[in-house]
Amino acid sequence: MGELLQFPGNRAGSDEQDGVERSSAPSRHPAGTARVDAAREPRSGRDDADAQDEARWAVPGVDDPSGPPRPEPTRASKRAENVAIAALTRHDASEGELRAKLVAKGLEPEDVEAELDRLRSVGLVDDAAFAERLVSRLRDRKGLGDQAIRSTLRGRLVPQDVVDAVLAEQVEDEEVAADRLQSVADDRARRLGSLAYDVAERRLTAYLMRKGYSGSSVRAAVRSALASAGIG
Structure with a gap:
């Protein structure tokens, strides 16, 4: 009987040589480990739910990890953006004017064009x-x-x-354009009352041409305006 109660490790050799069939060894894990492992299982479910929520609220093209990566802003790109936004805040501007402004600030051509591309994409240019x-x-x-x-x-x-x-x-409708021309001529003629007719006519004609009018419509507007102003 004593030999049958010997434990493995007290003598060399295998169980098969001893002819002793060992039962499986009891678990060495602490008693609470099984409960801890069981508690971990629902967590993966919560993680999956969180991931699904993130996917549901993701903004296409912005938060989509499968989309093209957004370049990190550089010091130059931030400066270009600041210059452009400051210019647009002060007054309306064309793309060419913004390009000239950015170049004048010493920005590199690639940074200038990148900022203009960004402004076009958001409708600011x-x-x-x-x-x-x-x-x-x-x-x-x-x-x-x-x-x-x-x-x-x-x-x-x-x-x-x-x-x-x-x-x-x-x-423009021809009548609308003619009415505006006559209004501009009449307003200017009232300031020429002290001049001789030929001088007033010459000055008023030149003024209207600088305003972008020409041809027979200008001559007609000048005659009418000078007559209304009492110059003759």
Whole structure:
């Protein structure tokens, strides 16, 4: 009996040599380990739910990890953005004007174009929309004709093809244009009352031409304006 009670490790050899069949050894894990492991299982379920919530609330193109990575802003890109936003805050600007402003600040060409691309993508730079707004202001507030408007748009660095397209889309009714021309002529003629007729005529004609008007419509407007002002 004593030999049968010997434990493995007290003598060399295997169990098979002893002819003793060992029962499986009891678990050496602490009694609470099984409960801890069991407690861990629901956590993976919660993690999966959290992941599903994140996917549900993800913004396409922004939070999508499978999308193209967004470049980290650099010092140069942040400076370009600050310069551009400051310029747009002060006044409306064309893409060409913003490009000139960024270049004047010493920014590299690639940083300039990257910022302009960003501004176009969010709608802060749009030469066609800019030209449309400027045409309306120049007609209504400045009383300009199309020739002066065209020149002004080019001076604001709007591309020629954009200028042509916008003016073609915003063609004025002839009567509306004639009424505005006459209003501008009448207003100016009232300031020329002390001049001789020929001098007043010459000055008023030159003024209207600088406003972007020309042709027989100017001559007719000048005659009418001088007559209304009592110059003759």
